[in-house]
Amino acid sequence: MPAIDAVDFFYLSMPRVEDIGDGSQDALLVRVAAGGEFGWGECEASPLVSIASFVCPLSHSACHPLADSVLGQSLNDPGDIDRIGRLVRARSQDVLQAAHTFAGIDMALWDLMGKRLGEPVWRLLGFTSAAPKLPYASRLFGDSPAETLAKANEVRALGYRAAKFGWGPFGAGSVADDVDHLHAAREGLGPDGILLIDAGTIWVEDVERAALVLPALNEVFATWLEEPFVTGAHGAYAALAERSGRVKLAGGEGSHNLYMAKQMIDDAKISFVQIDAGRVGISISKEIADYAHARGVTYVNHTFTSNLALSASLQPYAGYADATLCEYPVDIKPVARAITVDSILPDTSGMIRVPDAPGLGVTVDPMLWGPYLQDIEIKAGGRTLYRTPGLG
Amino acid sequence: MPAIDAVDFFYLSMPRVEDIGDGSQDALLVRVAAGGEFGWGECEASPLVSIASFVCPLSHSACHPLADSVLGQSLNDPGDIDRIGRLVRARSQDVLQAAHTFAGIDMALWDLMGKRLGEPVWRLLGFTSAAPKLPYASRLFGDSPAETLAKANEVRALGYRAAKFGWGPFGAGSVADDVDHLHAAREGLGPDGILLIDAGTIWVEDVERAALVLPALNEVFATWLEEPFVTGAHGAYAALAERSGRVKLAGGEGSHNLYMAKQMIDDAKISFVQIDAGRVGISISKEIADYAHARGVTYVNHTFTSNLALSASLQPYAGYADATLCEYPVDIKPVARAITVDSILPDTSGMIRVPDAPGLGVTVDPMLWGPYLQDIEIKAGGRTLYRTPGLG
Numbered sequence: 001m002p003a004i005d006a007v008d009f010f011y012l013s014m015p016r017v018e019d020i021g022d023g024s025q026d027a028l029l030v031r032v033a034a035g036g037e038f039g040w041g042e043c044e045a046s047p048l049v050s051i052a053s054f055v056c057p058l059s060h061s062a063c064h065p066l067a068d069s070v071l072g073q074s075l076n077d078p079g080d081i082d083r084i085g086r087l088v089r090a091r092s093q094d095v096l097q098a099a100h101t102f103a104g105i106d107m108a109l110w111d112l113m114g115k116r117l118g119e120p121v122w123r124l125l126g127f128t129s130a131a132p133k134l135p136y137a138s139r140l141f142g143d144s145p146a147e148t149l150a151k152a153n154e155v156r157a158l159g160y161r162a163a164k165f166g167w168g169p170f171g172a173g174s175v176a177d178d179v180d181h182l183h184a185a186r187e188g189l190g191p192d193g194i195l196l197i198d199a200g201t202i203w204v205e206d207v208e209r210a211a212l213v214l215p216a217l218n219e220v221f222a223t224w225l226e227e228p229f230v231t232g233a234h235g236a237y238a239a240l241a242e243r244s245g246r247v248k249l250a251g252g253e254g255s256h257n258l259y260m261a262k263q264m265i266d267d268a269k270i271s272f273v274q275i276d277a278g279r280v281g282i283s284i285s286k287e288i289a290d291y292a293h294a295r296g297v298t299y300v301n302h303t304f305t306s307n308l309a310l311s312a313s314l315q316p317y318a319g320y321a322d323a324t325l326c327e328y329p330v331d332i333k334p335v336a337r338a339i340t341v342d343s344i345l346p347d348t349s350g351m352i353r354v355p356d357a358p359g360l361g362v363t364v365d366p367m368l369w370g371p372y373l374q375d376i377e378i379k380a381g382g383r384t385l386y387r388t389p390g391l392g
Numbered sequence: 393m394p395a396i397d398a399v400d401f402f403y404l405s406m407p408r409v410e411d412i413g414d415g416s417q418d419a420l421l422v423r424v425a426a427g428g429e430f431g432w433g434e435c436e437a438s439p440l441v442s443i444a445s446f447v448c449p450l451s452h453s454a455c456h457p458l459a460d461s462v463l464g465q466s467l468n469d470p471g472d473i474d475r476i477g478r479l480v481r482a483r484s485q486d487v488l489q490a491a492h493t494f495a496g497i498d499m500a501l502w503d504l505m506g507k508r509l510g511e512p513v514w515r516l517l518g519f520t521s522a523a524p525k526l527p528y529a530s531r532l533f534g535d536s537p538a539e540t541l542a543k544a545n546e547v548r549a550l551g552y553r554a555a556k557f558g559w560g561p562f563g564a565g566s567v568a569d570d571v572d573h574l575h576a577a578r579e580g581l582g583p584d585g586i587l588l589i590d591a592g593t594i595w596v597e598d599v600e601r602a603a604l605v606l607p608a609l610n611e612v613f614a615t616w617l618e619e620p621f622v623t624g625a626h627g628a629y630a631a632l633a634e635r636s637g638r639v640k641l642a643g644g645e646g647s648h649n650l651y652m653a654k655q656m657i658d659d660a661k662i663s664f665v666q667i668d669a670g671r672v673g674i675s676i677s678k679e680i681a682d683y684a685h686a687r688g689v690t691y692v693n694h695t696f697t698s699n700l701a702l703s704a705s706l707q708p709y710a711g712y713a714d715a716t717l718c719e720y721p722v723d724i725k726p727v728a729r730a731i732t733v734d735s736i737l738p739d740t741s742g743m744i745r746v747p748d749a750p751g752l753g754v755t756v757d758p759m760l761w762g763p764y765l766q767d768i769e770i771k772a773g774g775r776t777l778y779r780t781p782g783l784g
Contacts, residue, residue, distance in 0.1 A: 017450045023486075026451050046455055046487045049773070052444035053489070057405065057766075061559070062412045062592070063438055086596075093593065093622070094415075095438045096648060097445070179732040200454070201485065204478075232486070232651030256488060259624030263655070294417070374449075377771040380440070 004073050007105060008389045011047040011055065012230070012372040014335050021140055021167030021200060022155035023304035024332035027339060029364070030104040032112055034075045036158075040364040041114025042309045042339070043104030044278025048376065050101040053092070055378060055385040057094025063094040066101055078124055081109045085283055089257075099256035099280065106281030107312045107360070114359030120315075122354055125286050132351035134162055134340050135328030136196055138304060141168030146178040152188020161350055162325065163189050166198025166226065171213075179216040186220035194325075196250070198226040201370025205233040207240050214240075217247045224272050226250040231260065237268035250274055252288075253302040261288040274327070276302040277312045285316035299323045305332065311362050312353040314344075326352050338368040366391040394427025396465050399497060400781045401446065403439040404764040406727050413532055413559030413592060415696035416724035419731060421756070424500040426467045431504025434701045434731070435496030440768065442493040445484070447770060447777040456484040458493055467530075470516055473501045477675055481649075491672065493650035498673030499704045499752070506751035512707075514746055517678050519711025524743035526554055527720030528588055530696060533560030537572040544580020547722070553742055554717065555581055558590025559619065560758030563605075571608040578612035586717070588642070590618040597625040599632050606632075606763040609639045616664050618642040623652065629660035642666055645694040653680040657689050666719070668694040669704045677708035681715075691715045697724065698731035703754050706736075707748040718744050730760040758783040 011025035028047035032039045033243045043050050054066045069087040074080060085106060092098040112119045122130055131246060137160040142148035148165060155163045165185045170178055180199065189195055203210045210228040217225055225247050229236045231254025243251050248271035255261040258280050264270055275294045290298040299320060301313035310328070317323050329336075330345075337343075341363040346352055355361025366373075369391070378386040405418035410517035420439035425429045437440050447459045461479040466472060467747050477498060484490040506513045528551040540557060547555045553601045557577045562570055574589065581587055589609060595602045602620040609617055617639050623646025633641050640663035647653040648671050656662055665684045669677045681691040691712060693705035694747055702720070720738075721728075729735075733755040738744055747753025758765075760782070770778040 013449065017452070019450065019453050019456075021453045023452050023455075026449075044486075046445065046448050046451055046457075046489075048770070049441060049444045049487055049489050050775075052441045052770075053438065056438050056440035057418075058409045058411065059418050059438055060409070060415050061411050063415075064411075067440075089622075090593070090596075093646065094436075095441055096443050096492045097438075097487075100488045101681075195690050203480070204482075213613035230481075230651075231651060232655075234651070234655070254485065257624060259622075259626070263624075263626070263659075267655075267659070373775050375771075377769070378440070378444075379767075379769040385440075 001074050001076060002316065004032060004071055004075055006033040007054065007067070007070055007283045010053045011051065011374040011376055011388065012335050012339070013334050013374050014372070022331065022333065024329060024336035027305055027336060028104060029339065032105065032108040034112060037112050037116050039108040039110070039359060040106040040308060041107030041111060041312065042278055042306060043100055044276050044305065044309065045100035049097050051376065051386055052378060053095050053097040053101045057092070057380060062089040062091065066092055066210050070105060073220055077107065078113055081283055084109070085281065103119035103277065103279050103281040107277060110282045111359035118358050120356055120361055121282060121359060122315045122318035125315060130318040130354045130356065131321035132255060132353055133314065133326035134324050135160065135326050135346055136162035136194065137330040138164045138327050139330060141170045141181055143169060145184040147160050148181050149184040149188045152185045156190050156193060157187060157349055162194035162196065162230045164196035164198055164327070167200040171199045175212045178213050182216045182220045191381045194221050195220060196224050196226065196268065197222045199228045201227045201230045202285040203228050205229050205236040207236050210240050211243055213340065214244055218245050222247050224248050224250040226274065226347045227253070231255060231264065234263060237270060241269040248272060250300070256280055258284050258287055262291055265292055265295055270297065272298045272300050274302040277316060278309050282312055282315055283312060289317040289320060293320055300325050301327050303327050304329045306336040307343050307362050308340050308360060308364060310344055311355055311360040318354045319334045328352060335372040338372060339364060341365050393466050393468060396424060396426045396463055396467055397426040399446065399462055400460070401443045403443065403766040403768055403780065404727050404731070404761055405766050406725050406764070414671050414723065414725065416721060416728035419697055419728060420496060421731065422496040422500045425499065426504060429504050430507050431500040431502070431507065431751060432673045432700060432703065433496040433503060434532050434670055434698060435492055436668050436697065436701065437492035441489050443768065443778055444770060445487050445489040445493045449772060451486070455484065456483040458484055462497060467501065470505055473498060473505065473675055476501070477673065495669065495673040498675050499669060502674045504749035508552050512748055512753055513674065513751060514707045514710035517707060521664035521712035522591055522710040522746045522748065525706065526587065526716050526746055527552065527718050527744045528554035528556050529722040529736055530556045530719050531722060531727060533557045533562045533573055535561060537576040540573050541576040543581045546579045548580060548582050548585060551742055553587065555585035556588035556590055556719070559592040563591045563594030567604045570605050574608045574612045574634040587612060587614050588616050588618065589614045591620045593619045593622045594619050596623050597628040599628050602632050603635055606636055606639065610637050614639050616640050616642040618666065619645070623647060623656065626655060629662060633661040640664060642692070648672055650676050650679055654683055657684055657687055662689065665694050666692045666694040669708060671702050672705055674707055677697030681709040681712060685712055692717050693719050695719050696721045698728040699735050699754050700732050700752060700756060702736055703747055703752040710746045720744060727764040728763060731756060
């Protein structure tokens with residue numbers, strides 16, 4: 001009866017984090033130990049806040065630190081991961097950060113379970129084969145249309161057949177600027193590339209402002225418009241979806257539980273549901289993938305960080321052959337590269353495959369982190385609640 | 393042009409926090425200073441996690457510490473509070489905890505603004521008068537039906553005309569036990585008291601289990617069944633609402649933004665929407681109260697802590713005379729009592745009135761906190777990000 005002996009958090013960061021939409025500038029890694037085996041996960045979250053949610057003092061019966069529901073739990077089979085997740089959601093329901101924190105723990109539990117059983121996670125999730133995915137290069141818009149053009153040229157030169165441009169100045173200035181960026185992206189990518197556009201919630205819930213870019217999005221044959229609005233603004237999404245023509249809406253990365261994702265599918269009328277396993281965990285991501293599949297909505301991973309997070313993000317929909325696209329971060333920072341020894345690279349046909357190796361199938365080597373590991377200390381009443389563990 | 397000069401957090405706690413559903417065992421207070429004036433607020437949140445979200449290092453452009461969007465902001469009129477809230481939601485959208493943290497800051501900003509303008513917050517929110525509210529005594533179920541009976545007797549003896557019983561063993565054991573507790577509560581409260589029942593999300597989304605207590609709820613003339621399911625399980629709520637007969641559903645305290653509350657009203661088919669100003673702030677609470685009012689759904693405050701939180705929770709619906717009920721915590725712990733000098737007490741007719749005094753209308757005195765103030769320290773790379781401020 002192996003039990004969870006330890007859960008350790010490691011906060012890695014670039015020495016200087018810039019105020020840009022690049023989520024690979026820091027990372028929160030989770031190592032779970034049970035019965036002499038280890039698993040690794042990564043929270044897509046504010047690292048310090050998530051660490052605090054694991055070690056915080058008890059506030060009341062629905063506001064437990066996550067440690068209370070994870071440490072010491074038996075871990076015999078995948079059903080235990082589900083059981084622990086339910087426990088966390090019940091006992092930490094008033095710790096708002098809990099979902100982001102448990103996502104990385106859930107990932108690490110699956111990694112450990114896969115290693116123990118000698119199976120890749122996607123097989124433990126019930127898939128019998130893993131379909132190749134077409135990676136789309138995920139990049140920020142340039143500061144000017146000329147810079148966006150240069151970035152799109154570069155993406156094409158690197159051999160990508162699909163690319164997403166997002167954040168940066170898009171949507172924040174004039175519609176004419178947005179239109180110029182869109183045409184620059186299409187020009188650089190070439191006529192045949194799959195072009196995806198990410199508005200990064202810039203219009204909050206302003207349907208009319210978003211609608212002003214629809215003609216240009218259709219002119220440049222964008223496949224989707226991602227996150228015109230914030231997660232939860234279902235009415236705005238549904239209203240825009242009715243008017244969007246050939247361009248479909250994508251969204252869902254802001255979901256931090258199963259209900260939110262289901263509502264984005266059912267009520268916001270998105271055609272692509274983008275889920276970050278680092279925010280909801282692999283278990284819930286798989287439930288969302290199944291739900292989307294049954295409703296003809298295409299599941300896409302959301303990831304902008306390490307190869308560990310990338311592998312985790314691919315597991316929940318690995319076997320759904322009709323969900324062909326895969327977000328593939330191209331510009332990730334050295335800290336994100338240093339997390340794993342191996343990289344998940346496109347094969348000769350330009351496709352990505354989820355690792356066919358036990359667990360998440362990538363090797364985490366703390367010896368690579370030296371310059372990035374942050375020394376964090378949290379004390380209450382003189383007692384140390386958290387201190388960055390040694391790498392020994 | 394007064395600007396926000398400082399935001400200080402104070403974590404208060406009982407020396408020993410028990411694993412029970414009593415949310416008054418600790419508190420996170422927020423003091424905002426601007427132009428020589430002060431305002432106080434209280435987050436209904438895990439204190440350490442919320443403090444971390446204010447001081448955490450930057451992760452990327454959508455994952456800022458809240459401090460980045462609050463400190464130094466100009467604060468000339470109530471519109472600035474709204475502007476700062478939007479800024480926080482945009483720049484900290486990937487800090488999941490942000491909503492709970494900003495709730496207390498928003499409250500403190502309103503308190504400060506009201507003190508500066510010499511007006512109670514409810515008047516600044518647009519109400520011209522404040523209607524009296526019927527307080528319901530909010531209590532935990534006893535461990536046995538006999539204990540619940542004793543508690544209900546006590547509530548009646550204290551003169552309360554309405555009472556809510558929740559959490560404790562309810563829903564976790566057999567249906568027969570639940571039924572016994574319900575009859576005990578009605579017996580103790582007497583035939584005329586308004587009886588409210590809180591299931592504390594115990595059934596997650598299990599409609600059939602919840603439905604088993606509906607006959608008894610109707611027999612004891614319960615006015616509402618609160619939180620049979622978790623926030624977001626709209627389908628389960630709506631299905632139960634169709635079968636609940638005279639008993640109506642209440643919920644919404646788990647909402648941490650406007651969208652979630654609207655969905656509880658529109659999709660979950662609740663008849664009472666319960667909003668905790670310590671989780672969404674006064675500004676958003678007012679928007680929810682307006683939305684509910686326009687749709688014939690009754691707004692009720694959710695609060696289980698101090699008189700500061702109680703005052704804040706009453707402001708957003710103070711002027712809606714048809715929303716007569718008010719949650720009134722009876723059993724709060726000494727730490728919650730110590731937060732304010734004054735208490736909001738029922739008048740001779742048994743009604744509660746929101747203070748008719750500038751700001752939130754209660755006086756916070758840190759000199760009362762001595763034994764409860766927690767000494768917290770958060771360091772990154774040897775640099776102190778947070779240290780409990782002195783009470784001087």
